[in-house]
Structures are given as C-alpha cells and as structure tokens.
Amino acid sequence: MPSDLKPDGSTRVQIYGSSVSGNRKYKTEFLKLTQFLQAEEVLFEFVDIAADEAAKAYMRGKATNVTSIPLLFCDGEYRGTFEQAAEAVEGFELRDFLGLDDEPVHLDDVSNLTEEQIAKLTEEIDKPPPAAQAAVRPALRSSQILMRSYASESDRPIKLDPTPVETKQGTAATEPTASEPSKDNTENPAQARPQSIYDLDPLLRGAQELHKAASEAADSKPSTQEPTPESHPLQAVQTDAPHDRQSPQRARRPGGSGSRRRAEPSDNRAWRITLGLLTAGGLGSLFYFGRPIDPNDKALMERCDIPADQLAPLTGMWARAKFRMADLRRQFTSPAWDHLLPEPLPEQYQRPYTLLINLDETLIHSSWDVDNGWRVAKRPGVDFFLGYLSKFYEIVIFTTQPSYSAMPIIEKLDPYGYTMYQLYRESTRYEDGKYIKDISNLNRDLSKVIALDSNPEAYCRQPLNLLSVQPWRGDPTDDYLDRLLPFLEFLAMNDVSDVRKVLQSYEGKDVAVEFQKWEDAVKRTLRAQWEEEQEKKKGGLASWLSMASPTGGSAVANEPPVPLFEQNRQALRKAFIEEQETIKEQAEAERQRMMEEQAQQLKEMKLTMWKLITEGVPPPPSANGGPQAS
Structure with a gap:
C-alpha cells in the first residue's frame, strides 16, 4: 500500500471513495455503516481518492471503478467494498468483517478531572490545523454516544481497559504523557499503524465532562439564542451526532434524568391542551343544551x-x-313512534281482540353451524295457528329483532298475510341493557290485548297482559300451539270484557295444561248428568215409546252430550279448513296463470340484440295493443 495513503494514527477504519456522503446510490448504506461505527466506538475517517493518482493505481488492483465504489481499510489492511460492508451491517457481522475482535470501549469516571486538564483539552480542540481536527472530532463523536448512553447510569461503574495496544511487530504502544509529546510515525511508513481508541483516554474523558457541563448550564439558564457551530467546538460535534442514536449494547434507561427532563415539557403541554379542550367542550355543551x-x-x-x-x-x-x-x-x-299501531279499522272490519305474538323461541327457532350457517325452523302447527286465530284476533308480530333481519323471516313464515302488522326492535324501549315491549302506546284498548311471549321480562311494564308460553328449542314433536289454541278460541267466542282478569287467574301456571283440565272437568260433569238422566228414563213411558218407533229410537239420544264450545269449535275449524283449501287452490291457479303469461311474453318477444343495435328501442304499444304510429 503506498505510504501516502496511510492514516495519521488517529483512526482505525478508513473509507476510501469519491464523495461517499453525497452519492445517492450508497446514501442508505453510508448512514447504516457510520451509525454502526459510532455505536461500536470505532474511529474512522474518509479519504477522497479521486484526486490521488497513486491511490487510484493501487486501488485498481483491488476493485473496479474505484472512483464510484467506496472501499474500506481497517488498520491499514484492505477489507472489501462498501457494498460488502453494508451487507455485513445487515447481518450484524461488521466487526468480523473489519477484523475488530476487541470489546467496545467503556469510559472511565470523569468526576476527578481537574480544571487544568479541561483547559488543556479545550486548547487541543480549538487547534486550527486540519490534522488536529481530524483526530479530535471523531473522538468527540464517539464519546457522545457513550455519554448519552450512560447519562442516567451513575450507579454503574465504568472502567477503562488499560491494556496497551500491541503493534504488528509485537511492541506495545504506550500512551504519551503531557511532558512527552507523541512521536511522528511518518518517518517509518512500514511500521506506522493507526492507534487504537484506547490511546485517546484523556480526550474522551474531557469531551464527556464538557458535554456534561454544557447540559447542566443549558438546564439551569435557558438561552434565548442557540449557539452556532462556530461559537463552540462541542456544539459543532453535537449537530453531527443525533441525540436519538444510542449503542445497541447499552440502551439508555427509560427512567433516566435526561430523558425525564426532555419529556416533561411535552407531556405537560399535552395535558394542558387536553384539559383545555375538555373544558371548552364542556362549557360549549352547557351553553348549547x-x-x-x-x-x-x-x-x-x-x-x-x-x-x-x-x-x-x-x-x-x-x-x-x-x-x-x-x-x-x-x-x-324509547320507541320511534308515539303510537305503535295505526288507528283501528271500522267496527265491521276490526277484530275485537289484539294478539301480540313473539317471534324468537315462540314461533321460530334459529340455529347456526359451520356447514350450513344460520337456519330458521318454524314451530309445528304455526301455519294453522296463525290462520285460524286470524278469524278472531288482530294478529301482530312483536319481536326484538331489527327490521332488516326479521322482515325476510316473517315473509316466509306468513305467505298469506294472516298477520296484520309487524313491530320490530325500533318499537321497543331499552332499559338496563334489555329490550322492553311497552304497549302503553300501542293505540289499542289494553283490556282486549293478549301478549304471547316466551320471555316474561319483555312485558315487565304490563305483566297482566302477558300470556307466558313455553319456549321452543327446535323439537319437531312439539304440539304446544295446538294445545294452546282452545284457550284463545274460548276467549274470543265468549266475548270476554277484560282479558287481563282471565290471564291473571292463570299467573304462574301453564295455560294449555290448566285449560285442558277445565275442559275435561266440564265434559265429565256433562257426562255424569247425562248418565243420571238415562237411569231415570229406564222403565218409563219414554223408553216404551222409543222402542215402538220405526227407527228404534234416536242414535244421538244414546250418546253422551257434547259441550257447546266443543260443537262451535268443530264447526269453525271445519269451515276454516274448507276455506283454506279453496284459498290454496286459487293461489296455485293464480301462480300458474302468471307463469304462463310470463312464458308467452318471452316467446312473443322478437327483439334481439342485433335489432336493438341496428333499429334502436321500439316504440311503446298503443292503447289498442298495436305499436304507436310515428
């Protein structure tokens, strides 16, 4: 290696290149490399070889296009190109790449540094020769990394490795004293070797003390004007090394005094802004409301x-x-409307009673699984239940589901429109995390309103109108609606003035079971009376007359009587079944007619895409069925 390319003894790593810091191609790699060297406390310098012909001649033997590809030397030995160094940084292998096997330097405690040593160090920093600046500035740049890392770690002992650095010849490079200046090694280029950072102990300690003194002065007496890089040599170094950069081996403690001093103003400002916004919002809301x-x-x-x-x-x-x-x-x-239902129909069309029926677990059951998703099943007997009771009641579906999810279900559940109205979640009242069905604003006489629901808490405001039913969980053998039908049928046929009194008598009981017991008791009473009458007639004149009749007596007279409500029930259900069959036949015929008309229209349609493109849209038909004259 030519002697004029050897370093001056103040650095260990040399970066040879042409305007490395300004090259866009290597800008990112350059920043990574320099940050790593600073964090590892390795001194480095930049050498421009574009203007040095001797350097060019030597470098051409190591790499091509040396003026654009930066090269790295460590302790005077070639290590590789700049791109290879950047790859080593990415893989955390730069120390092995550069041959740096020693441990990072730790600064010693500088509390015993005298004022004379500080003054002498200041004179060294202020020396104008470029050689002195090249030796001092990298040292200060590396020392600042350590000072920021250990600013809050006063309790951690920091020791300096006093082991001297051995040269290639095996001799120890001792630290020069104040009375003995350092020898110039340029006389023997073959033995010249850049000194280690260990040899800069006084310089690093002095830089740390200056940085500490400057920080304390800035905290105690705030300055109105920031010093320029020319006014203080240490300030110039601070601008080169960002404060946020820290060593990966020794991360700064979060609770340090330095970080606390920097965080307090911003935190207090954020709190003040937040408190001001909340106060302004509260006062504005108070004046508005x-x-x-x-x-x-x-x-x-x-x-x-x-x-x-x-x-x-x-x-x-x-x-x-x-x-x-x-x-x-x-x-x-609260409910979205003042009146949940519209005004009643005229008396000849209005049903005397209103029946509110819940949807979930009363008429349907919803289930979800991975294979099929959501599936909805209707309760056995629901079709006959809704259709038959529509003859006596104004049926209203009242559910806590939102309208967008319940409407499609009701359309499938009631295709013939037996339910006159539907009320959804928008008609409920939300209290204590529950949806309450408040029927005080139903716009109907509550003495004629019956609410069927499997959730008694839904009618906590009007419990006397509630007819609690068993919830349905999807059992296909359930027959509860068929067993409940006689009770509702009996109320409507007997024209009860206030259904709340009847419902109150069944409070806490199963209405279907209790009403079935009452019917059985009535039938047993009638049968007992009939049998008693039959015993009285035996051997009397009536029995001789019946025997003398050509038909041998009436067959009906020999059977137990049927209660009146049972006779009416059989007649009404028979009429309803016949009516339902007629309605289904008419609906099927209407559906077939509509399908035939649609098929005929498609068959007669002679408009094709080609005619639409070439002839345009045809004119609409006239009143007599033919096309309009243009």
Missing part, C-alpha cells in the same frame, strides 16, 4: 317537566341542560 326553550315548540314543552321558577335565562341553564340531555337519551332508548 342550556339555551332557553322556545315556547312555540309545543312538543318539547309537553315533554318539559322543569318548574316555571327554573326557566330563567341564566339561573335555569343547568336545569335545561339536564332536561335536554335526558330528552336526547330518550330519543335513542
């Missing part, structure tokens, strides 16, 4: 429960704000 109530707003005045003496413009602001906040909350938790 506490504004005077417009007397022309009749709907709001009807809901307003504020006493008249608290409606003053200023003193009543808090009361008005609380009222408006509560009123706003009621808009989201």
Whole structure:
C-alpha cells in the first residue's frame, strides 16, 4: 500500500471513495455503516481518492471503478467494498468483517478531572490545523454516544481497559504523557499503524465532562439564542451526532434524568391542551343544551317537566341542560313512534281482540353451524295457528329483532298475510341493557290485548297482559300451539270484557295444561248428568215409546252430550279448513296463470340484440295493443 495513503494514527477504519456522503446510490448504506461505527466506538475517517493518482493505481488492483465504489481499510489492511460492508451491517457481522475482535470501549469516571486538564483539552480542540481536527472530532463523536448512553447510569461503574495496544511487530504502544509529546510515525511508513481508541483516554474523558457541563448550564439558564457551530467546538460535534442514536449494547434507561427532563415539557403541554379542550367542550355543551326553550315548540314543552321558577335565562341553564340531555337519551332508548299501531279499522272490519305474538323461541327457532350457517325452523302447527286465530284476533308480530333481519323471516313464515302488522326492535324501549315491549302506546284498548311471549321480562311494564308460553328449542314433536289454541278460541267466542282478569287467574301456571283440565272437568260433569238422566228414563213411558218407533229410537239420544264450545269449535275449524283449501287452490291457479303469461311474453318477444343495435328501442304499444304510429 503506498505510504501516502496511510492514516495519521488517529483512526482505525478508513473509507476510501469519491464523495461517499453525497452519492445517492450508497446514501442508505453510508448512514447504516457510520451509525454502526459510532455505536461500536470505532474511529474512522474518509479519504477522497479521486484526486490521488497513486491511490487510484493501487486501488485498481483491488476493485473496479474505484472512483464510484467506496472501499474500506481497517488498520491499514484492505477489507472489501462498501457494498460488502453494508451487507455485513445487515447481518450484524461488521466487526468480523473489519477484523475488530476487541470489546467496545467503556469510559472511565470523569468526576476527578481537574480544571487544568479541561483547559488543556479545550486548547487541543480549538487547534486550527486540519490534522488536529481530524483526530479530535471523531473522538468527540464517539464519546457522545457513550455519554448519552450512560447519562442516567451513575450507579454503574465504568472502567477503562488499560491494556496497551500491541503493534504488528509485537511492541506495545504506550500512551504519551503531557511532558512527552507523541512521536511522528511518518518517518517509518512500514511500521506506522493507526492507534487504537484506547490511546485517546484523556480526550474522551474531557469531551464527556464538557458535554456534561454544557447540559447542566443549558438546564439551569435557558438561552434565548442557540449557539452556532462556530461559537463552540462541542456544539459543532453535537449537530453531527443525533441525540436519538444510542449503542445497541447499552440502551439508555427509560427512567433516566435526561430523558425525564426532555419529556416533561411535552407531556405537560399535552395535558394542558387536553384539559383545555375538555373544558371548552364542556362549557360549549352547557351553553348549547342550556339555551332557553322556545315556547312555540309545543312538543318539547309537553315533554318539559322543569318548574316555571327554573326557566330563567341564566339561573335555569343547568336545569335545561339536564332536561335536554335526558330528552336526547330518550330519543335513542324509547320507541320511534308515539303510537305503535295505526288507528283501528271500522267496527265491521276490526277484530275485537289484539294478539301480540313473539317471534324468537315462540314461533321460530334459529340455529347456526359451520356447514350450513344460520337456519330458521318454524314451530309445528304455526301455519294453522296463525290462520285460524286470524278469524278472531288482530294478529301482530312483536319481536326484538331489527327490521332488516326479521322482515325476510316473517315473509316466509306468513305467505298469506294472516298477520296484520309487524313491530320490530325500533318499537321497543331499552332499559338496563334489555329490550322492553311497552304497549302503553300501542293505540289499542289494553283490556282486549293478549301478549304471547316466551320471555316474561319483555312485558315487565304490563305483566297482566302477558300470556307466558313455553319456549321452543327446535323439537319437531312439539304440539304446544295446538294445545294452546282452545284457550284463545274460548276467549274470543265468549266475548270476554277484560282479558287481563282471565290471564291473571292463570299467573304462574301453564295455560294449555290448566285449560285442558277445565275442559275435561266440564265434559265429565256433562257426562255424569247425562248418565243420571238415562237411569231415570229406564222403565218409563219414554223408553216404551222409543222402542215402538220405526227407527228404534234416536242414535244421538244414546250418546253422551257434547259441550257447546266443543260443537262451535268443530264447526269453525271445519269451515276454516274448507276455506283454506279453496284459498290454496286459487293461489296455485293464480301462480300458474302468471307463469304462463310470463312464458308467452318471452316467446312473443322478437327483439334481439342485433335489432336493438341496428333499429334502436321500439316504440311503446298503443292503447289498442298495436305499436304507436310515428
């Protein structure tokens, strides 16, 4: 290697290249490499070989296009190209790549540094020759990394390895004293070798003390004007080394005093801004919701429960704000309409009773599995239940499901439209995390309203109108609706004035079971009376007359009597079944007719895509069926 390319003894790594820091191609790799060298406390320098013909001649034997490909030397030995060094940085193998087997340097405690040593160090830093600057600035740059890493670790002992660095010839390079200046090694280029960072102990300790003194002075007395790089040599070094850069081996402790001093102003500012925004928002909300109530707003005045003496413009602001906040909350938790159902139909069309039926677990059951997703099953007997009771009741489906999910289910459940109205979650009241079905604003006489629901808590506001039913979990053999039908049928046929009294008598009981017991008791009583009458007639004149009749007596007279409600039930159900068969036949005929008409229209359609492109859209048909004349 030519002697004029050897370093001056103050660095260990040399980067040879042409404007390395300004080359866009190697800018990212350059930053990674320099940060790694600084973090590893390795001194380095840059050498421009573009203007040195001797360097070019030597480098051409090592790599091609040396003016654009930076090369790395460590301790005077060639290590590789800049790209290879960047790859070593990515793989955390740069120390092996450069041959740096020694451990990173640890600074010693500088508390015993005298003022004379600091003054002498300051004179060394301020020396104008470039050689001195090249020796001092890399040392300061590396020392700052350690100072920031150990700024808050006063309790950790920091020792300096006093082992001297051996040269290639095996001799030890001792540290020069103040009375004995360092010898110039340029006289013997073959034995010249860059000194280790270990030889810069006083320089590094002095730089750490200067940095500490400058930080304390800045904290105790804030400056109105930032010093320029020319005003202080240490400030110039600080601009070259960012404060956020730290050694990967010794991460800065989060609770350090330096980090706390830098974090407190920003944290306090954020808290002040947050507190100011919250205060401004609270005052703005108070003035907005506490504004005077417009007397022309009749709907709001009807809901307003504020006493008249608290409606003053200023003193009543808090009361008005609380009222408006509560009123706003009621808009989201109360039913969307004042009347859930429209006005009743004329008397000749209106059913005398209203039957509210729940959807989930009462008429249907929903289940989900991985293979099929959501599936909905309808309860056995639901078709006959809805159709038959529609003759006596105004049937309303009242569910807590949202309308967008319940409407498709109801369309499939009731294709013939036996239910007159449907009420969804928008018609419920939300209280304590539950959806309450409040029928106080149903717009119907509550003495004629029966609510079928498997969830008794849904009608906690009107429990007397509730007819609790057994929930259905998907059992295909369930017959509860068929067993419940006689009770609802009996109420409608007997024209009960107030259904709440009847429902209250069945509170806490299974209505279907209890009503079946009552019917059986009535039938047994009638049969016992009939049998007693038959015993009285035996041997009397009536028995001789019946024997003398040509038919041998009436067959009906020999059978037990049927209760009147049972006779009416059989007649009504028979009529309903016949009516249903007629409706189904008509519906099927109408469906076939519509399908035939649709097929005929498709057959007669002579418009093709080609005609549409070439002739355009045909004119609409005229009143007599033919095309309109243009």
